[in-house]
Amino acid sequence: MTAPPGFTPGKPATIHDVAALSGVAASTVSRALSNPDRVNFRTRARIEAAAAQLNYVPNAQAKALSSGQSKAVAVLVSDITNPFFFDIIRGTQLQLKAAGYTQLLVDTEESDEVETSTIEQLRNTADGIILTASRLSDESLEQIAARLPTVAINRSVPGVASVILDTPTATNQALDHLISLGHSHIAFLGGPATSFSSTRRWDALSAAAEERGVEVVRLGPFAPRTYSGAAAADALVHSGATAGIAFNDLIAIGMLQRLRERGVRVPEDMSIVGCDDIFGADFCSPPLTTVTAPVEQAGRVAVTMLLSKINSAVGAPPRSQSILPTHLTIRSSTGPAPHK
Amino acid sequence: MTAPPGFTPGKPATIHDVAALSGVAASTVSRALSNPDRVNFRTRARIEAAAAQLNYVPNAQAKALSSGQSKAVAVLVSDITNPFFFDIIRGTQLQLKAAGYTQLLVDTEESDEVETSTIEQLRNTADGIILTASRLSDESLEQIAARLPTVAINRSVPGVASVILDTPTATNQALDHLISLGHSHIAFLGGPATSFSSTRRWDALSAAAEERGVEVVRLGPFAPRTYSGAAAADALVHSGATAGIAFNDLIAIGMLQRLRERGVRVPEDMSIVGCDDIFGADFCSPPLTTVTAPVEQAGRVAVTMLLSKINSAVGAPPRSQSILPTHLTIRSSTGPAPHK
DNA sequence: CAACGATTGACAACCGATTGCCATTTCTTG
DNA sequence: CAAGAAATGGCAATCGGTTGTCAATCGTTG
Numbered sequence: 001m002t003a004p005p006g007f008t009p010g011k012p013a014t015i016h017d018v019a020a021l022s023g024v025a026a027s028t029v030s031r032a033l034s035n036p037d038r039v040n041f042r043t044r045a046r047i048e049a050a051a052a053q054l055n056y057v058p059n060a061q062a063k064a065l066s067s068g069q070s071k072a073v074a075v076l077v078s079d080i081t082n083p084f085f086f087d088i089i090r091g092t093q094l095q096l097k098a099a100g101y102t103q104l105l106v107d108t109e110e111s112d113e114v115e116t117s118t119i120e121q122l123r124n125t126a127d128g129i130i131l132t133a134s135r136l137s138d139e140s141l142e143q144i145a146a147r148l149p150t151v152a153i154n155r156s157v158p159g160v161a162s163v164i165l166d167t168p169t170a171t172n173q174a175l176d177h178l179i180s181l182g183h184s185h186i187a188f189l190g191g192p193a194t195s196f197s198s199t200r201r202w203d204a205l206s207a208a209a210e211e212r213g214v215e216v217v218r219l220g221p222f223a224p225r226t227y228s229g230a231a232a233a234d235a236l237v238h239s240g241a242t243a244g245i246a247f248n249d250l251i252a253i254g255m256l257q258r259l260r261e262r263g264v265r266v267p268e269d270m271s272i273v274g275c276d277d278i279f280g281a282d283f284c285s286p287p288l289t290t291v292t293a294p295v296e297q298a299g300r301v302a303v304t305m306l307l308s309k310i311n312s313a314v315g316a317p318p319r320s321q322s323i324l325p326t327h328l329t330i331r332s333s334t335g336p337a338p339h340k
Numbered sequence: 341m342t343a344p345p346g347f348t349p350g351k352p353a354t355i356h357d358v359a360a361l362s363g364v365a366a367s368t369v370s371r372a373l374s375n376p377d378r379v380n381f382r383t384r385a386r387i388e389a390a391a392a393q394l395n396y397v398p399n400a401q402a403k404a405l406s407s408g409q410s411k412a413v414a415v416l417v418s419d420i421t422n423p424f425f426f427d428i429i430r431g432t433q434l435q436l437k438a439a440g441y442t443q444l445l446v447d448t449e450e451s452d453e454v455e456t457s458t459i460e461q462l463r464n465t466a467d468g469i470i471l472t473a474s475r476l477s478d479e480s481l482e483q484i485a486a487r488l489p490t491v492a493i494n495r496s497v498p499g500v501a502s503v504i505l506d507t508p509t510a511t512n513q514a515l516d517h518l519i520s521l522g523h524s525h526i527a528f529l530g531g532p533a534t535s536f537s538s539t540r541r542w543d544a545l546s547a548a549a550e551e552r553g554v555e556v557v558r559l560g561p562f563a564p565r566t567y568s569g570a571a572a573a574d575a576l577v578h579s580g581a582t583a584g585i586a587f588n589d590l591i592a593i594g595m596l597q598r599l600r601e602r603g604v605r606v607p608e609d610m611s612i613v614g615c616d617d618i619f620g621a622d623f624c625s626p627p628l629t630t631v632t633a634p635v636e637q638a639g640r641v642a643v644t645m646l647l648s649k650i651n652s653a654v655g656a657p658p659r660s661q662s663i664l665p666t667h668l669t670i671r672s673s674t675g676p677a678p679h680k
Numbered sequence: 681c682a683a684c685g686a687t688t689g690a691c692a693a694c695c696g697a698t699t700g701c702c703a704t705t706t707c708t709t710g
Numbered sequence: 711c712a713a714g715a716a717a718t719g720g721c722a723a724t725c726g727g728t729t730g731t732c733a734a735t736c737g738t739t740g
Contacts, residue, residue, distance in 0.1 A: 027722090043718080105433065367690065
């Protein structure tokens with residue numbers, strides 16, 4: 001009579017303990033548990049009973065060592081602080097767990113050195129890597145992807161699988177939205193200079209602006225944090241624009257706070273558009289008009305792509321790229337351009 | 341001439357490759373790298389050079405297998421969705437990385453079964469566990485802690501090390517704050533029935549209320565999500581109270597939204613107090629008066645305690661408990677009681 | 681110069697699994 | 711009933727390290 005799960009006197013049971021108890025060799029236990037058809041029905045039953053009785057759980061390290069698969073995936077984020085990544089983490093976690101994988105979460109602190117050394121460490125430990133907002137060069141990314149299954153989120157490099165949130169399209173919608181409200185002086189509050197997304201959005205935005213015959217200036221760069229919002233807000237006011245499109249919601253929310261402090265009313269005097277639709281964008285004051293991106297889904301898709309790469313054995317897996325659509329969510333931080 | 345980090349032709353180098361290149365035995369390489377004094381100065385230099393040249397990184401699995409230490413710590417959270425945990429995760433991540441540990445993040449989805457089975461899996465894989473808002477029974481926790489270094493956050497069980505955020509004390513400050521504003525009918529919007537924190541705060545609150553001669557009723561339980569705020573707000577209005585103390589900020593923020601929809605002004609008609617001071621509490625509308633807890637610090641302290649347990653070898657480590665002070669942050673969601 | 685102790689490095693067992701290969705058993709079929 | 715094929719289970723090598731044990735080497739001293 002053994003106690004229910006939770007018992008376990010000394011050291012955890014090994015495959016040898018199970019083998020001894022069921023009167024077979026360790027190798028047979030291994031087969032019974034992984035390759036059931038390879039072993040006799042009755043023997044298997046005996047082994048399973050013994051395993052259950054001993055509360056046997058295979059040692060992941062040993063398994064990884066001999067099989068070469070660690071069943072772990074590393075997820076690198078540039079800043080755990082950023083709510084944007086929370087949704088990604090949530091998505092990857094969900095999907096990884098469903099597939100029986102463990103998630104190794106690492107914060108690279110926006111440093112390419114930390115990022116590089118972490119990847120170096122993980123090379124043996126993880127079966128694959130998901131990179132978000134990588135600060136690495138295209139070449140580095142290619143090299144990494146060449147030797148370890150890799151999926152990048154919001155970063156497009158030839159030869160590297162990626163999941164892209166198509167924010168530029170919705171940003172252009174935001175532009176049209178603002179134009180339709182009578183704005184003709186608009187500013188883009190850019191993110192970090194090394195940010196692929198920021199560059200991509202600015203390119204799309206300036207092209208669209210020219211096409212539509214309105215003036216859009218670029219301000220920044222600003223760190224993607226709420227505290228950068230103050231500087232961004234001041235720059236925006238100083239630029240003479242009547243509307244600002246921020247790199248992300250964090251900056252936008254920071255701007256909202258700063259503008260209020262300065263007595264600039266939103267949206268009466270100034271319209272603000274954010275990006276990502278993070279937690280808080282709907283209840284800040286005023287609720288933020290923003291580009292809603294399926295961030296959690298991006299995490300899930302990235303995992304799906306990564307796992308298919310991992311399990312695709314050899315061959316040249318089609319270098320895939322998945323583009324996720326976004327849309328403009330209009331709330332209360334945008335309004336008609338002020339009369340001059 | 342080897343390329344800089346990032347090169348790596350075929351399989352990653354092993355300790356044997358390093359040994360071969362430097363002309364010594366693998367065991368010597370192992371010693372040179374871990375127990376430097378055990379090996380000759382010149383030999384060590386040769387080995388280190390070889391290791392650098394081959395871009396050698398020790399295999400974590402193999403290390404774990406032979407040394408019995410995985411240098412990994414599992415952090416279980418009941419719901420990754422909850423911003424409260426983000427700060428914990430941030431804290432643990434920071435501290436773990438500083439100590440050279442890897443963080444295994446797991447979402448238990450508020451299910452004790454998932455929690456139990458996860459811990460079972462992790463028994464061999466992780467050197468220790470940090471449990472947040474555990475749904476397990478005291479007995480289960482004791483058993484777990486008995487066989488694997490464990491630290492619980494916001495859960496006090498004899499024999500299990502823990503980090504407690506002392507929210508009851510600040511909640512009582514909130515009570516005094518409300519009383520001083522003229523409120524005499526106050527409600528506590530409780531969290532999940534199984535929540536240790538919720539119970540603890542209610543006990544403290546009701547005792548304090550009695551002492552001060554005011555009436556505090558308990559409503560709920562409510563799930564710790566913003567969407568529960570609607571029901572909580574309605575219950576609060578119906579109760580006839582003029583002020584509500586919510587289990588956490590998520591509920592409080594949800595209440596704010598609902599009250600606005602219903603045309604109940606905050607704080608003119610109703611005062612609201614939250615708990616935790618999560619991301620968003622300062623920029624919701626109106627900014628939330630709440631109990632500010634050093635959540636990230638709790639994560640850091642938990643890691644520190646856990647690592648000292650892990651490294652304390654045998655002996656009976658003093659069953660420790662760390663209580664972190666909190667304070668009331670007064671913003672704009674509380675005000676004088678409405679005149680009747 | 682011989683003997684001694686201290687230092688250094690190699691050998692081999694081990695951690696807990698997986699898996700190729702082979703021997704044995706069992707069942708089927710001529 | 712015998713022979714061959716299929717099913718089954720065991721042995722042993724292997725994954726990449728760690729570590730106890732012991733032999734060889736070094737320098738030192740009497």
